[in-house]
Amino acid sequence: MQPDLSELTRFLQDCPPFDVLDSSQLDWLAPRCKAVYLNEHNVDTLFAQHSPALFIVRSGAFDLFTPEHQLIERLESHDLFGFPSLLTGRAVVNTLEVVEDGIVFLISDDDFAALRQQHRGFEQYFIRAHEQRLLSQQSMTTQFSGGSASSRKRDTSDGLQQLLGQVLTRTPVVLPSTATIQQAAQRMRDEKVSSILVVDDATLVGILTDRDLRNRVVAQGLDFNLHINAVMTQAPATLTARQSLLDALTLMAQENIHHVPVLDPESARPLGMLTNTDLMKQQRSEPVMLIGALNKARSTAALIREAQQVPDYLHTFALRVADAAAVGRVLASLTDTMTRKLIHFYEQEHGVAPAAYVWLAFGSQGREDQTLSSDQDNGLLLADGLNAEQHAWFAGLGEFVCEGLAACGIPKCPGNIMASNPECRLSLQGWLERFQRWTSAPTPKALMYCQIFFDSRNVMGSKRLYQRYRERVAELGRSEFFLGNLARLQARVQVPLGLFNRFRGTETGKDSDWIDIKRYGIALVNDIVRVYSLHAGITAPRTLERLALLQKSRLLSAKDNQALADVWQFLTQLRLQHQLQVWGTEAPKNALDPDALGPLARRQLKSAFGILKNAQQGVSLKFGKTG
Amino acid sequence: MQQCWREQRYVALDLETSGLDPRVDQVLAVGWIVVEPPLLDYGQARYAVVQQQPDLKQSPVVHGLLQRDFRAAEDAQFVLQHLAEVLENAVLVCHHVGFDWQFLSAFAKAHNVRLKPLAKFDTLTFEAQRLRMQQHHLARGSLKLAACRQRYGLPDYQAHQALTDAIACGELFLAQAYHYAGRANVSLRNLLSYN
Incomplete structure (x- = not known):
């Protein structure tokens, strides 16, 4: 028995x-x-x-x-x-x-x-x-x-993982949009708050802050009896109670805002206001400190000085944080903040921008999966029909910001995908023509560009201009012919698994049995997910966010979706762990020796590559035949 | 016996019997686990029902055992021989070892098997001595297995069948021995002197 x-x-x-x-x-x-x-x-x-x-x-x-x-x-x-x-x-x-x-x-x-x-x-x-x-x-x-x-x-x-629902403590301070400015000011005084939520019929229509009262009312000499809808910020950026403080931090840093209404994820009813004071309470948190310090810098020299602290603080943060993806997002937020500060310094020197523009982040900054060794990928989207003088202003901006970012520790792009390059400083028309050319006549180089340029974010500038650009680019990206080419391109990446499921080294020279887990792993997941996203017309740049948006896709099963997300997270974690290990040495940042991994990590890496191999074939079958 | 108690092998054992009198009542089932301090080895644990036609005294259930369990009973001699091997050079540990040993030796004798444990250790007696030395009043029920375990912060186990109780007894033994010996190389003889 x-x-x-x-x-x-x-x-x-x-x-x-x-x-x-x-x-x-x-x-x-x-x-x-x-x-x-x-x-x-x-x-x-x-x-x-x-x-x-x-x-x-x-x-x-x-x-x-x-x-x-x-x-x-x-x-x-x-x-x-x-x-x-x-x-x-x-x-x-x-x-x-x-x-x-x-x-x-x-x-x-x-x-x-x-x-x-x-x-x-x-x-x-x-x-x-x-x-x-x-x-x-x-x-x-x-x-x-x-x-x-x-x-x-x-x-x-790490406090940044807390959900906003748990962070909000006080009941929301709410007024209808027909309240007067004076009523709003009185209410803010009585409640001792710096902002109110403007709500009509249980729907958030705007927010009003201390700063609005100063800049839009007092400074303009407006009548205090006007309704607040005349001076409030309409359709503000919002978050839901199910998002985390890290989401709030990245949003506030990226949008350069200090107040974010938090909504009920189902009913969209406003639950409260999150302010940067709430974030500052996370004092132990390096990202909050770093973003605060960068924002306080009053000169380029001071900014560069603060930026030099980033690697050390981020190192501490990375050792403590539970989620490797958080590190990439924080780094992208820091780069965004540096970029905006540099643009601001340039404007102080050369006057404000002479036309509508957008500072674009591409590649890893765009996808928010930046590492400490990621180099710059950026560009400028300009209004159409600029004159030579205006072009010269933006040329100066591109030069200044890219040099500044390099001084802040973000290396220049060896492929010259930077706003300092006139090829990456185009009007809406100019960019669309470029995308048109890439998608209709995809040379290998064009396809490589697409893998960088289709992952974009607006770091600073006109939201409307960016939205128009992004929608048109998304339309071009849906071309079956183009997707077929992208599918064949990703299929050419050889997953480093050989006969009998053995690792196959991807490097040359003495470390030839090492494996570049960025190029043959993380980038491949990004490429695979990008094809599905382009097909679905998704404009969000983050890979995990794309996968979340693809959950209802008929082309990608829920199981494969989850597997890709797992692989991406595993590889991102493995890369971060590796980068922390080789910290401060000359060792490769993205290539590692599979024999140096423990037995479990080796097995996990093999299974990750196995999943990637299948996913790669899936993309080839679904998209590779056309075009 | 002069060896450090930790170098020794122990067998924690519990029986299920049809009553309290070894002269008339039967062994129904036996459970044991090998203890090699500080480990209990679940791979060297055994549970066996050893009566096919028990005298159940009209009770359909004894120790949760049903008729069908008895139909699946193992050959008593085979089980006893296995136990004899396991007990070779090992210390038998029971909670009230006198009771179990009386049943066990009679049962073994009836099947022509000789059980020769190196020594016997009684977790009940040990606990009683310990409490007396600390001038505790021994309240009724305070020496039951579960009560003894509680004093060492050991978890409550739900099931009461021979193997679970043998495991519970083995854990109690380790707790007692470590509390008594600490880090010192206390000999087995010394440990047994409290029995």
Whole structure:
């Protein structure tokens, strides 16, 4: 008779990710477990004698510390730990202290690996846990180690992950658009707020801020009895309660605004106002500090000085943050802020812009997946029909900002995709002609450009001009002929998996067995998702946002959609982890040695490339025949 | 016996019986787990129903065992031989070892199997001694397995069948031994002297 280990299997069932296993898998696992009675007399030999292993706390309480004796987490019943060392194959360097004696289950390296192979849900949990936790709790100079994955608690170590619904504290201060300016000012005084929401029939129609009262009312000498709809900001940018503080931070930095109404995600009813003061409360947060410091700079020299702090602060942030994608978004926001400050300094010197324009961000800044080694990809969209003098003003702007960004640490683009290049400083007509040429006669070079130029964002300038540009560009991007060419182009990228599912190096020279996970991984996901997005007419530039918008697409199944998102997140995390490891050295930033990865990371990387290979073929089949 | 207690192998065991008198009542099932401090090895755990036609005294259920469990009973001699191997050079650990041993030795003898554990350790007696030395008043029920476990902060287990109780007993033994010995290389003999 099989021993009845129901006490153990019931416990495991209650303990994610083991809850995804079926009863036969649990029955297989239970007799493979060991239990240790962990107490102060044997705790210091636990990792030495029993790792690598997955540890599951059954009872008791234990504190996990970094080698520098910083508390990482208190582990209690149902918490998992030790798996980062399973993932990386490296020795555990963190230490445990016993708060309360207890029972801890052990699952061996081999059994853990077998379960991961057997069950995709189980595997997914650890891929995610890996993404979410690996970098959050370890210092780069020491090795990855027995950091923990709490199975029940969501990591809230970084305040920027908080949802806005939880951040809003006070009830919204609301007035109808027919209230007078004086009534609004009185209300703001009584409620001690710097802004109000203007709401008609439960729908947000605008916001009014202190600054509006100063600039649009007092400075203009307007009558206080006018209705506020005459001076409010109409159709302001908004967020929903389900978005995070990071979303708020990037929006406020990108739009250069200090007040954002927060709406109910379903009914669009206004729930409250988020102000930059709410963000400043996240004082520990490096991004908030950095953006604040950049915005305060009063000269180009001061800006460059502040920008030099970015890598160090971002390094700290990246080590702590749970989500690698956050780092790319924060970097893009910082670059946006620097760009706007530089444009502002240029205007102070040379007068304001002589015509409508848009400063465009392309490529990684556009997609908000920038890294510390990403170079500039930008351009200028200008109103049609400018004279030579006006062109000269914008030529000066492009030169000044690109030089400034380079001085701020964002390298110039080797392909010269920069606003300092007249080819990237075009009128609406000029850009559309270029896109027309690329999409109708796609040379390899044109297609390469498209992969950069179709991922754009408006950093500064006329919203209307950008919108017109973006809509027309999206129309050109839907051409079947063009998509067919893009599909064939992405199919030519050789996924670095060879015979028998072995890694195949992508590099040359002595590191020829290394793999460039940007070019053959992240960029390929971006390329694949771009084809689907162009076809669907999606103009959002972020890859994960595109995938979210593609969820109802008939061409991309929900499963494949999720798999691409997982692969993108895994590779982004892996790249960030690698870049933190080679921090300050001359080692390649995007290529890594697969043999140096732990067994789990290797397996994950292989499965990521496997998914990419299939996705690549999917795009070829769906789009590659036409054109 | 002079060896450090941690170097020793233990077998935590529990029986299900049809009553309390070893002369008339039967062993119905046996559960055990091997303990190699600080580990309990679930891979060396066993549970076996060993009576095909138990005297259930009109009760349809004993220890949650049903008729169909008894129909699937294993050959008692085979199970006992396995136990004899496991107990070779190991310390038998039970909660009230005198009771279990009386049943077990009679049962083994009836099947011509010799069980020769290196020694026997009683988690109940150990706990009683410990509490007495600390001048505790021993309240009724305070020496039950669950009550003893509670004093060491060990979790409550729902199921009460021989294997779960054997595991519970094994965990209690580790808790007792570590609390008593700490880091010191206390010998097995020393540990057993409290029994």
